[in-house]
Amino acid sequence: MSGNETIQKSTISSTEPDIQSNSLKAGIRQKKELQILEAAEKVFSEFGYHGATTQMIADGAGVPKANLHYYFPTKLVLYRRIIDQIFSIWLDAAQSFDENSDPVQALSSYIDKKMQISRSHPHGSRIWANEIMQGAPIIQDYLETTLREWTNSRIAIIQGWIDRGLIDPVDPRHLLYMIWSVTQHYADFAHQIDTLNGGKPLSTSQWGNACENVKKIILAGIGAKGVDIK
């Protein structure tokens, strides 16, 4: 971290409280912001952008509304921050395509990760869905740039698999849509699924079962080699 321990010790020790104080301040700020962001994610996902009120979010975070507006000047800024978070998480998961040249490996891994995200970040998924359903008033630029590029490059990869005879000739685009819709369904429609599950959230083994079924049907559905259709 610091290159020269001896000479700059004083400097360091003098800086250390500074760092501490900074980190404390930053810590307070970071902590509060995190509280608010978590509360906001929950509220936005449950009520949508319009349905959510800054008062609800403030209550959820345990701070007065005025304090929320100290950290996040407007409701829209808060919302954007959350959208950014979600999108970066999704993009991270999408690297499975690059790390595996084998379609079975690549798709299995991708589906696994997307299912995991649906379980660990259901709020984010729902906020995204809400945004799209409202015509993406805030994230339209994402759709037209990052998402479009990502999609096209993965379509090319899938088409490559088809050309090499590794999977059946399906339309790569619709294969992607299927993976997106199915995996996100377990987050977006969790309430419906839970209700049909007797009112209880899926257990870990039930999640595993869901994941296996999704992978089985999709991989078999595209005739991916290495998968036995029993």
Add this chain to the structure above:
Amino acid sequence: MSGNETIQKSTISSTEPDIQSNSLKAGIRQKKELQILEAAEKVFSEFGYHGATTQMIADGAGVPKANLHYYFPTKLVLYRRIIDQIFSIWLDAAQSFDENSDPVQALSSYIDKKMQISRSHPHGSRIWANEIMQGAPIIQDYLETTLREWTNSRIAIIQGWIDRGLIDPVDPRHLLYMIWSVTQHYADFAHQIDTLNGGKPLSTSQWGNACENVKKIILAGIGAKGVDIK
């Protein structure tokens, strides 16, 4: 038109205006209600329940807000009416399971119908999705009664196919979820799909292509007999 012209002419002529006036009144009422309902469906699907304002709906229907409240006393009543509509449409489509004993026929037909609905009633699908994502505050009873019964009975049918070896042993529940999610995705995420389609809605042939791909992957995915996996 009128059976006995001579004798009851007076009676008929006295009733006819009555019927006319009734049908005219009813016609006015029906027409206005329909206008408002259609506008409301659009607005609710785009902005969600909270985001939608009665003013927007009134504007969309081309009536003053006060007139809207003459026909529908509250925003919630209007919303319920629309939810009812959607649910009945979906239930109608779901009869494919009863009309076909062959899994390929039954599932193909069901998927076809659900895709058709996604194209013809995208607003309704989005409103449903919105409701579920908000924890189904209004339609929880539907989920726990009608939908649960419907789901269980179709699960039994699918399990029957498995027992008879007509399809692979998959979890019927997750097969249903997959069909629901994929087909509804084309309505709920239409904006995203359109954007990735160059900003234009899918053409009729593109819809057909989507439908074929969905059916192909799912039917092949469950090893439904009678489907060649080329």
Add this chain to the structure above:
DNA sequence: ATCAGTGTTGACCAACTGGTCAAGATTTAT
């Protein structure tokens, strides 16, 4: 003509919303 029932609407209101602000509390640096 007149009356009753139905439909129409501008003006209005109480409740709520996102956001502000000034005054004070707390922490850090000197």
Add this chain to the structure above:
DNA sequence: ATAAATCTTGACCAGTTGGTCAACACTGAT
């Protein structure tokens, strides 16, 4: 200690919302 910087918050405001209402218009029956 004290000054500077950051954080906290009750009270407040202007704009918007769902819903009301009284006055008016229209239609058809007598």
